[in-house]
Amino acid sequence: MPWIKEIFRKCLIPIILLFITAFNWVDEDFTQHIAAKLANYRRLFPQEKAYLHLDKPYYVTGDTLWFKSYLVEGALHMPDSASQMLYVDLIEQRTGRNVALRRVQLLGGIGNGEIVLADSIQQGAYTIRAYTNWMRNFSDEQFFQKDIYLFDPESVAPPVSSNKLDLKFFPEGGQMVAGINTRIAFKAVNESGLGQDVRGFVLNKANDTVASFKSAHLGMGRFQFEPQSGELYTAYLHGKNGKALRYDFPKMMESGFTMIVDNLSNAQKMRVLAYCKIPGKQESLVHIVGHSKGIVAFVAKGKITSKGLMMSLPTTELPDGITHLTLFNDENKPVCERLVFVNHNRSLQVKITPSKTAYKPREKASVEIAVLDSAGKPVETNLSVSVTDAGQILQQAYDENITSSLLLSSDLKGFIEQPAYYFDPEKSERKIHTDLLMMTQGWSRFRWEDVLADSLPGPQHFVEQGVTLEGEVRKGKKKLTDKIALSMYVSNDSLGTFMTAETNEAGRFAVYNLVFTDSLKIRLQGMNKKGNANLSFILDPFLTPKVTLVKAPFYPITVDAQQLQAYLKRAEQDQEIARKIRESRERLLQEVTIKGKKEVQRDSRKLYGSADASIKVTSQMASAGRSILDILAGRVAGVQVVGSGMNASVYIRGNRGEPLFVLDGMPVDKDMIASLNTFDVESIDVLKGASAAIFGSRGGNGVISILTKRGNENYDYSQDVVPGVLVTKIAGFNAPKEFYAPTYEVTRPQGTNPDYRATVFWAPMLRTDKQGKAKLEYYNSDATTTIDIRADVLSLSGTPGFGKAGYAVQ
Missing domain, CATH: 2.60.40.1930 (Macroglobulin (MG2) domain)
Known part of the structure; x- marks a missing residue:
């Protein structure tokens, strides 16, 4: 992709050079090794990010959900036009059922669309997702996902309340080592998936209190802790009824590494403190690698002694967003990780x-x-x-927006509550709370095991710039052993064209980058000279990515009761008015009588006006002839057919060579015409002399034009089954509708319908x-x-x- 080269030209080399000159102890071999590994991973697996802007945070059945889609590359967030199709689907959280799917055409990384929330869709919590085919190579946690709620105007389900709490602890850097003082972050979440303020304490195996803790923001907090060798620890929360709730505490390691990062004390620098406890070693050589979204920011080298190691690293040149710090031991294996957030207010x-x-x-x-x-x-x-x-509509407190999504949520695992809070300059403690978020949320873009692997498997999903048609051809129930040429006629209201393709030895075929809206009619058949009727075609269905059912917020919105009742009342009124208008229109239409002469539309497959001769193929003709050329023989004056079946030759009187053969408006070879199923042909037109002049020099020997039943746009072939021929429809891009906004002119009488x-x-x-x-x-x-x-x-x-x-x- 072209933007990959631009990223490395602008960011990778200047930042690496900055830190090589800033620190004399940088190991250039390790720097080049890590940079090469990350660059190779990004070359094979460049990242994409999607974001959807929705018109409102919740809806009612019968409403329309409007969205604007943005697609960017994963590092610098430049609008990405590599993938030009974005999938948007709506998932019912309770069952994981996909209730709607939209294919959005992207131009320059942007597009828009809507989802009509039909009455058949049940009320409840839903997740709207956005992803490209390329993004399916990675975890679905990298998809854009947003929770919404769908209300039924006639009944409102109360939010589910529960006293259950989930409490997890996160040692800074990932490890808790005996005898080393560190920081332990924690996060408490209620059954709705939202942060819950808590207070608690930690007991050792003698039931002595060794630490206490209290959350600072949305159930998150941290405290200092120094585990002792041989001890076992248990955490407790103070319950509402005075009863203590017991929770597991992280296991302690007798040896290992720890890393503490101070990204708050100095706006220009971050301070990294590293400690280790390795049996038989007084000091340990380590590297600290910092990268932002897969692009190396710095590589620093040092020794951890009995007093530890402290590094002060500049942050002024780091990009806005998340920087990932990794501590590598003397065997160049990652042993500690920490996320930091950088915000230069750009x-x-x-x-x-x-x-x-x-x-x-x-x-x-x-x-x-x-x-x-x-x-x-x-x-x-x-x-x-x-x-x-x-x-x-009550807008949700600090709801997701494009800034919080691209710079924060898209690079973290799991649900982020109130993501826009961390970008509000009026919140004086937001930086401290952002650092708590960095300690309690996981990294989702890649794993070091994949980056450092000697070889990487190729991606399974490709970049789409249009609709893909894939499938398999079989001979009867057996798989093919040889390649088969395929003919394909595709058509819709604005497109009609003949295409060819070829299977591989296993019978697989694919046609890429079809660009059309709504649906496309497909007529597919093999082009082999015999055995055509024994071929069968199986198209691959589009399978949406699997849904992982998690304890996501079941009631993911906060709604004022009065506002909600007003919204539901207005929505019900609007839907009732719409129903009455539809009923009124239907009654009026039943009383209307339209008289007029029916206009016969010109067949778009005919470039010519009228043929010199035309044969309407009947069922009797089709059953009598082995091929279309057999049907033509003896039925048109001046047209001579020599031989029969696949070996027949055709001449129009006065010409030495064979005429041009045209199938549904597209020139084809004679073998294609001879292999057609006779029951599939609607008519045969013969053009001689001046009538064939529209085809230029190619029509110098005359023209035989074959028109098929399925090529006729008025022919209903959806239920027609012909041996050796597949006729079906495939879905294309969804054409976005225009949002209806009424116009109230002063000079016109106001409508009686309330708005x-x-x-x-x-x-x-x-x-x-x-x-x-x-x-x-x-x-x-x-x-x-x-x-x-x-x-x-x-x-x-x-x-x-x-x-x-x-x-x-x-």
């Missing part, structure tokens, strides 16, 4: 300015959006904007101009409420941004 500034602070119901609103970089200069960007009624849209306006495909500005206009609803405006922004260089604003309607 995200885009997004300023949203309504033309007024207050509007009237149904008044036209005008909103300007200005996007600036961190230096205050205007930026050309892609952006998506959602406008919602805050009286119905209480929850999503007042949705603009997924906006762009800022050279001045960094974009403008949108829409009409407010009937509600007297507060309007919430939210925008996700991504520059062409991969810098994200998020903005929000609001105004009153009164």
Whole structure:
């Protein structure tokens, strides 16, 4: 992929050189070894990240979920056009059932679409996922995933409440070694998957209290701890009823390495402290490798003595986001790991300015959006904007946005609660809490075992730029042993073309990068001269990635009861109005009588106007002839057929050579025509002399045009089964619908139908101009409420941004 070279040109070499000159004790051989391994892994397995901006956080049955999709490469977040198809599906959390699938066409890494939440979809918790075919080479934890809730307007399920808590401990660096003082991070999560504030203590095997702890943010915290050799430890939480709840504590190792990282004391540097306890060794040679999203940032070398090892490493040149630190022992094996978060506040500034602070119901609103970089200069960007009624929709506290997704959530395992909190400059303790998050969440992009392997298996899934048609050809029930040529006619409302393909020796075939919307009609058959009827075709179905059912938030939203009732009431009213309008239209249509002359549409397969002679193939003709050429013999004046079957030759009087053969508008060879199933042919047209001139010099000896039943766009072939021929439909890109926003002109009488849209306006495909500005206009609803405006922004260089604003309607 071209962006891989750009990444290494811009980032890899300058950063490595910076740290080679900064530290005299860098081992250049190890540096080159690690850099080469990471570069090779990235070359074979470059990363992609997907993000979806949704119009609102929760929905009702019968509603429409609108989304804008962004696809970027994994390191610098430049909009990625390598994969041009993004899959978006909706998973029911309770059962893992996939209830909707959309194929989104990406242009320059962006696209949009919608999912209609039909009444048949049950209320409850769902997860919306986004991924490319290439991303399926990795864990599904790297897919974009967001929890939403679907309500039924007529019944509201109360949230599930439980007192069960899950408590886990995480020794810093990954190990707890006897006699070495370290830090232990922890995280407490309730049954809904959300952080729970807790207090607790640790007892040794003599039941003495050796440590106490208290959470600081969303169930996370940390405390100092020095384990003693030969001891066993148990953790307890203070329960609500005064009863202590028992939990396992990490196992202690008698020997090993520990690593502590201070990324908070100094904004310019991070301090790394490493300790070890190795029997028979007074000191140990180690390397510390830092990389950001797979690109080497630095490699430092030192010795751990009885007093440990301290390194001070600059952070000013590190990119925004997560940097991964790994401690390698003297055998170059990874023994400790730690994540640190770097934020230089380089995200885009997004300023949203309504033309007024207050509007009237149904008044036209005008909103300007200005996007600036961190230096205050205007930026050309892609952006998506959602406008919602805050009286119905309660925006979730610090919900995911494009900045938190690309810089944080996409590089961590598991569910991240309130991800945007860690980017709020008004939260003075956010850096401390971000560091707690780094200690309690796992890394998901790759494993060192894979990177350092001598050989890597090739990827199983490829980059898609269109729809793929794959399958297998068999002869009867047996597999093929030789290659078979295939003919394929594909058509839909805007496309009709003849294609050829070939199987491999095992009978497998594939056609890549078909670009079409909705569906495509496929007619597939073998081109061998005999045994055609014995061939059978099996198309590979698209199998969505398996769903791992985990204890995800069953009720993943916070909704004010009054707002929820208002939303459900308005939604039910809107759906009832829509039903009445449909019923009214149906009644009106039953009373309408349309008179007029039916227009006969021209067959798109005929480049010519009218043929000199035409044969309508009947069932009797088809059963009497072994081939189409046999049917042609003796039926058209001036056309001579010499021989029969596959060996027949055709001549049109006055010409020395054989005519041009055309199948459903596409020139083909005579063998293809002779191998056609006679029952599949609709008609045969013969063009002589001037009539064939439209085909140029190729039609100099005349033209025989064969029109098949399945090539006719009006022919219903979906239930037709012909031996040796596969006729079916395949799904293509979903054509995105346009969000409907009513227009209320002052000069026109106002409609009688009430308007209480929850999503007042949705603009997924906006762009800022050279001045960094974009403008949108829409009409407010009937509600007297507060309007919430939210925008996700991504520059062409991969810098994200998020903005929000609001105004009153009164």
